Amino acid sequence: MNDLSTFPITRKWPAKNPDIIQLYSLPTPNGVKVSIALEELGLAYEPHRIDFGANEQKSPEFVSLNPNGRIPALIDPHGPDGKPIGLFESGAILWYLAEKTGKLIPADAAGRYETLCWVMFQMGGVGPMFGQFGHFYKFAAEKVANNSYPVERYRDEAKRLLGVMEERLKGRQWIMGDTYTVADIALFPWVRGADVFYAGRNVIGFDDFPAVMDWLQRCLDRPASQKGINIPAKE
Incomplete structure (x- = not known):
């Protein structure tokens, strides 16, 4: 022990x-x-x-x-x-x-480094930008009611980042192709969160990114995802 x-x-x-x-x-x-x-x-x-x-x-x-x-x-x-x-x-x-x-990472070194790039893409881009969008759109809406700039800025950046993902996922099952990796796990909770946590689906325009939406559903359909998104459970 x-x-x-x-x-x-x-x-x-x-x-x-x-x-x-x-x-x-x-x-x-x-x-x-x-x-x-x-x-x-x-x-x-x-x-x-x-x-x-x-x-x-x-x-x-x-x-x-x-x-x-x-x-x-x-x-x-x-x-x-x-x-x-x-x-x-x-x-x-x-x-x-x-x-x-x-x-959850490729066996070859080149594949691992490419996967790491996409993890860093989430850490440095998708997470912070989606988070800022959610903050101003949902949690600080009253404070910026007379100033549309913060929501528009981070909405537009969220759209841009989803566009990057859309191009990556066209013709691919997962971020790294046929193999589900930590890159998918890093990214999909934030895309999901923009919808279920920040209620930003329509504002961001999720329907404009069909490859991302199909990928998101594949991620959510995995048994580990269905269990993990509720952990730690409420006491």
Whole structure:
């Protein structure tokens, strides 16, 4: 049995089984990336729900694992050289899990680097831009009621990014062709989130991107996706 007591986060969220992966998260677009990947990989893990309402992501215990105070974060008791490792940033966690298992990434080096490019495309583009769109369109609508610029700016950038994906996915089943990878897992929760979380489907114009919409449905139809998008469950 592994001793995870050196990780202060386990004092606030004790591990029932310290011998399996500990996930600290919430069912947001970034959070479900990791739970979906864990489900796809069949890795045993214990989810811990981080309560944004109580600002738990800013607690000293959580910040001890992720100094940036954002979900998700993770402890793998069987990290490199068999030693526990703590990780944060969803893209980095996805890549770690893929490399750890040798799954959800291409076997050849060139394919892996191309996949990494698309993961970074999500991290640096789709996530931040969709997030800003959602913030101004849904959560700060009253504050910008007399200024259409913020919503228009991020709506247009969301459209542009979907256009990039549309061209990539024409004639492809997945981002990397015939193989489902962490690139798909990184991207699809944000596309889904723009609809179900931000209610922006019509404003962004999802129907203008049929290849993306077909791909999104294929992603959502996977059993691991159907389970992972609801983890951690409400207590």
